[in-house]
Amino acid sequence: MSVRLVVLALLMAAVTYPSRALPLVTPGIERLPRLALEYLRLVGPAVLCALAAVSVGIVLDAARHPSLHIGFEWVAVLACVAVVAWRRNLLFGLVVAVALVAGVRALAAV
Amino acid sequence: MATALRHEPNDAAELRSSRRRLVIDSLGIIASVLGFGVVYGLSARAAGFSLVEAMAMSTIVFAGGAQFAAVGYVASGVAWPGIVVLTAFLNARHLLYAAGLAPYLAHRSRSLRAVLAFFLTDETFAMSIAHFNRIGRADLAGYGFAALAATFVPWNVATAAGVLLGGSIPDPTRFGLDVIFPAAMGGLAVGLISGRRELVAGLAAIAIALSVSIAWDPAAGLIAGGVLGPLAGIAMPPAVRTKGAAPA
Numbered sequence: 001m002s003v004r005l006v007v008l009a010l011l012m013a014a015v016t017y018p019s020r021a022l023p024l025v026t027p028g029i030e031r032l033p034r035l036a037l038e039y040l041r042l043v044g045p046a047v048l049c050a051l052a053a054v055s056v057g058i059v060l061d062a063a064r065h066p067s068l069h070i071g072f073e074w075v076a077v078l079a080c081v082a083v084v085a086w087r088r089n090l091l092f093g094l095v096v097a098v099a100l101v102a103g104v105r106a107l108a109a110v
Numbered sequence: 111m112a113t114a115l116r117h118e119p120n121d122a123a124e125l126r127s128s129r130r131r132l133v134i135d136s137l138g139i140i141a142s143v144l145g146f147g148v149v150y151g152l153s154a155r156a157a158g159f160s161l162v163e164a165m166a167m168s169t170i171v172f173a174g175g176a177q178f179a180a181v182g183y184v185a186s187g188v189a190w191p192g193i194v195v196l197t198a199f200l201n202a203r204h205l206l207y208a209a210g211l212a213p214y215l216a217h218r219s220r221s222l223r224a225v226l227a228f229f230l231t232d233e234t235f236a237m238s239i240a241h242f243n244r245i246g247r248a249d250l251a252g253y254g255f256a257a258l259a260a261t262f263v264p265w266n267v268a269t270a271a272g273v274l275l276g277g278s279i280p281d282p283t284r285f286g287l288d289v290i291f292p293a294a295m296g297g298l299a300v301g302l303i304s305g306r307r308e309l310v311a312g313l314a315a316i317a318i319a320l321s322v323s324i325a326w327d328p329a330a331g332l333i334a335g336g337v338l339g340p341l342a343g344i345a346m347p348p349a350v351r352t353k354g355a356a357p358a
């Protein structure tokens with residue numbers, strides 16, 4: 001069984017770990033100015049919104065060129081967001097989103 | 111940043127309630143991680159990875175997007191230095207996650223924070239920041255659940271299943287599982303939005319991330335949205351907040 005790519009995995013981990021660890025192990029982050037801490041607090045909602053939008057709205061072709069994707073998946077994500085805002089229940093929101101997408105794809109396949 | 115309110119008598123009940131919500135919220139994410147772990151295993155197998163090599167990626171690198179990209183590049187014969195540089199670029203967004211969690215974890219030992227950092231992924235960040243925000247402080251058990259039970263273990267089990275079971279597993283996109291990740295990120299963001307600043311930061315991040323993704327690259331879009339979105343939020347006057355802030 002080949003293990004050659006284990007070395008590649010180690011190299012990939014070596015460049016991934018610093019970005020995960022540096023801000024966490026840097027001393028004194030709790031003593032940052034109030035404005036900087038407020039900025040960090042806003043990173044959470046900003047990153048999650050960006051992740052959601054890019055995951056559902058950007059597709060890559062075979063050459064990894066990005067383009068905007070407008071499809072029913074947007075409706076499903078917005079439905080999930082609406083359900084969570086209404087019921088404060090992520091699982092219910094995810095079930096609604098998956099059911100919508102699976103249903104539309106099943107209809108499209110008929 | 112406002113200091114988290116201390117209301118000791120309610121702390122235990124509040125913690126239990128938030129942990130229960132964390133577990134329930136994680137169920138959909140676990141389904142998504144399992145589905146795409148299997149697809150990753152299948153892709154790695156098709157690209158010629160052995161079981162050990164595919165598992166090494168999932169346990170040592172533990173970064174789905176970079177792993178999928180690496181499979182594609184290995185299959186295309188791209189040289190390793192190019193793959194390593196691409197990985198660093200794709201995973202640079204983790205800087206933002208770590209920075210976002212850092213104020214909550216600042217009072218833990220540095221060695222513990224170094225260990226926690228290894229398990230920091232999109233999903234771990236999303237579930238943890240929502241949980242920490244609800245209780246107004248860090249909870250190591252909650253982080254451990256999000257990182258290990260909801261992400262690391264399912265991702266690795268699914269990777270092995272994908273490699274070993276091969277083509278006998280149906281494509282998870284047929285069942286709509288590909289929408290779980292963006293829907294979960296959007297849903298978890300809702301829990302973090304308690305005022306104008308968070309809303310503006312989120313909306314600005316969406317606009318910036320999509321624009322930069324189309325013009326350049328999705329990884330750059332995520333970083334640009336995560337870096338610039340909060341600046342737009344800060345430009346707004348603050349709303350009155352009562353809890354949810356990281357302990358300063």
